[in-house]
Amino acid sequence: MVNWGLLSQLTLAISVVIQAYLLFSANSLSFPFSSLSNPQRSLQAPPTTSPYASSWGSWLHPQSTRKSYDVGVGTEGRGQGGGAIGRDWNILYHLGGNGPWVEKVDGIVEGGIGVPDGCRVEQVHMMSRHSERFPTIRPGVRMLELVKRIQDANISLKGDLEFVNRWNYFTFDPQAHFEQLTTTGPFAGTLEAFTTGVKLRT
Incomplete structure (x- = not known):
């Protein structure tokens, strides 16, 4: 049976990881x-x-x-x-x-x-919404929990997901940055x- 909650959390986490990769590796991208x-x-x-x-x-x-x-x-x-x-x-x-x-x-x-x-x-x-920001608290905490579960599972991911094996959240203090505008990169909020x-x- 498919665990849709876990699948949606994984999808969200992967998209945020991709965004972080794009933002913080921007100088090397074309x-x-x-x-x-x-x-x-x-x-x-x-x-x-x-x-x-x-x-x-x-x-x-x-x-x-x-x-x-x-x-x-x-x-x-x-x-x-x-x-x-x-x-x-x-x-x-x-x-x-x-x-x-x-x-x-x-x-x-x-x-x-x-x-x-x-x-x-x-x-x-x-009328404008905020510029680019870090995730809100609830999804942000879910992302951190999901990454921790994946890393605690002690499995080695391969292929496109291999980066998750050594991935860290893209801010030094996630709890303080949740819901705040981003301050670095070409898309800084x-x-x-x-x-x-x-x-x-x-």
Whole structure:
């Protein structure tokens, strides 16, 4: 009989481990954002060494509104790192709420957020959730307990899960960091919140 609770905890723990690996090993990663050449403009991967923020002149990536026949990708506007095509896969687009925010590249709103001609901005109202943060207490404790159970089982995992054999939680004091914004890496929650405020202010 399948223990669905344990399976879901393992899935969550693995996705958090992957996120931690991405955040703290970012300098050694390459993100295959687009493997297709584009004569109009080259797409770029989410950065690995500087703060990551959305493009400001449009809702999302300005190139992603172009039709596939314009840029010659032949995938009906899909791809561009979102993993719609096999050679264009990027894990950041498949972690959902368990990974850092990255700019959407498929199925976006066209037209951008620029001020229409003849208009000017008088007020800005912003509703926003937190930036990237550590797990909340309950899931965080479950992750720690699951990793401890796996390590206490005294088994040696192999293949894709081999890293769990020597994995430690990605913060020196998990209990203190639960529910707090992350402070390091290109997706740091504190930096993202600050830069968003600066963009709105200026």
